[in-house]
Amino acid sequence: MTLLPEIGHFSLWLALGVALVLSTLPMLGAAYGRTDWMALARPAAASLFALVLLAFGCLVASFLRDDFSVLYIASNSNSALPFQYKIAGVWGGHEGSLLLWVQMLCVWMVAVALFSRHLPQALLARILAVMGMISVGFLLFMLLTSNPFDRLFPTPPDGNDLNPLLQDPGMVSHPPMLYMGYVGFSVAFAFAIAALIGGTLDATWARWTRPWTTVAWMFLTIGIALGSAWAYYELGWGGWWFWDPVENASLMPWLVGTALIHSLAVTEKRGSFKSWTVLLAILAFSFSLLGTFLVRSGVLSSVHAFATDPRRGLFILVFLTVVIGASFALYAWRAPTVGLGARFALISRETTLLANNVLFLVAAGAVMLGTLYPLLLDALGLGKISVGPPYFDSVFMPLMAPTLFLMGVGPLARWKQAQVPDLARRLQWAAGCTVIAALLTGWLAGEIHVVATCGLLMAFWVFGSVGTDFWERVRPQGKGLAEVWRRFRQIPVALLGMMLAHVGVGVFCIGVVMVKTYEVERDVKMRVGESTTVRGYTFTFQGTRDLEGPNYSATRGTVAVARDTHAVTVLYPEKRIYRVQQNPMTNASINAGLTRDLYVSMGEPVDNDAWIIRVYVKPFVDWIWGGCLIMALGGLLAVLDRRYRRNKEVKA
């Protein structure tokens, strides 16, 4: 027994106190012009961060010390659990993941306090106060309904172990990344609310908000990609996206966030869309909160839903209503004062970005309908229904096609006014190459498929257009290679970031289309020595043997893969039984490649010494996550742009 959990618990209460101060005094100070009250904002944010970090550290230490007198640790850890999963166990359950949420909020808060010194004092005070208010809500939620430091008496000899599905490297990093993204939209939200209160909404505001939003978006992108990759190799079904409500909960803020970063671009460059951008900033964070509500309140039944306590759901629902209701009320009251921006013509970059915004919002709305409607019916006692992947698939395809088309046109269209003939002339080569490349890919893949060709057209269209954009910027005017290099250096980094992110979308799109169209899945019964051939790969089952892991026992199968009598690889799928929870788990074995993944997982033993084996050949599946990483990298480049830094130096 140590006092660590008590220290952690106590520092959370202290943090609540500090958060209350942070959310009131600087706000009032900004309203009444009291500099001393406003000056409290930054030290308060820093101490809030320190206190929550202390609590977080106490929980981590207690996990590592196997302190099973703490209820949360007893239910989510075990003395035989490997070190890295004890760390992951900290956010493997409901209470701990809330603590992680608050911790991430504090990280963003302290980052804003550190990097925004050049902001007007009143604005910074208001921003930090708004973030303080959010942290009050979540600290209260944690302390009143889900305290991670609750003691358990009598102390059990050992813990109940972490859910075996979560014992995976992907799960160690997925929640922190996802939460950094989720919570990161609180910064844009706080900027928007502060600007609405202060009535100072202009291009400068957009320039300050932009890097924060892009970083949050970047983390969210990586977080979603990690979750998807985890589902692919860990759940053993070989799918990469299931349209599960929990996945949708993270996709909705991403869609709105994507709309937001594009709309911020217009606001910064042209001063248009101002009130629209503010609305999107509020919406993006509202969707983050909605996602938290969906995942944390127990309304969903899935691996993420831990809560069965109705008070938790009620608390988050009330909190959600207050935050969203108040910010929309504030918006309705103050937005008319924001004013309209610069005019623009019907054919212009502004219009393409507006269309992008509309399409992304419609997509988010469609996901929301499919996710919430079944829950709503269930809550009202009107029966149980479910909305499956076919709905989302049939909605997304027609929505994303025009989005991708515009993604090709938009960056080449001029601000304010563009000419269609000019655009058509500049993009003719891109269009020609797109058609040839799409047909060629279909031909190489074995058959030209109508829907797949549409998808490939869109992907190559994006590549073609980015290529055209790039070429127009570096094209030498008769001065050779040195000139190309010089002109390349002149391209702003942010623009390169945008190009890279768009290429990422194209890469992602190719992955999705190729997997959807050309993947082969086969469940076969195999005896030792039998083989099956899928897309030219021959899979031979060579038997099984038993194996002991640190906290599980496994049956490991051996499947040799050959192509045209050349051995390609040997795969070792496993069936594991985790000792504490006695749950069976399927561990797929994957041979990853640039153009295809070979995926084998074991079903169950049938008859004697035969197994049902699932064999997949998944073309280009890794491009899906590769595309996401490229998108995120593009976001990173965009943030590194000189103009954000230069601005700071000047103002400091």
Place this chain on the structure above:
Amino acid sequence: MKPRHKRLAIAAGALLVIGAAAALILNAFQSNLVFFYSPSQIATKEAPVGRTFRLGGLVVAGSLQRNGIAADFQVTDLAKTVPVHFEGILPDLFKEGKGVVAQGKLQDGVFMAREVLAKHDENYMPPEAALALKNAAAANAKTAATLVTGK
């Protein structure tokens, strides 16, 4: 074009896009809603034939038969029982006597499952299965117990 006309054109265009998208979404939504039925509802012919729906209940003990990659088992809500046919790998937590949810179509009195849903906790009862059991609670408890435990 006058600015006012331009704004009207943009607004009309946006409305058109949103209207088309809404029509598309609602249409897809209508045709892809999956309803839930219990074995009792199937017995009273409430469940649709030829449309995908979800079936929930308990797997009858001793009813699972494997034939190659095909699996046949029975699902009960303790009042009525439905035979289920499935081809492929059953989820890890599929067990006789435990709750299950299957999605598929009814064909000649047999539920042809396209998908048997995996749930992540052995003690967890899928809400659909729990509901089916609750609704069929009027049935004879004794026969039910025999059916499930196989004793």
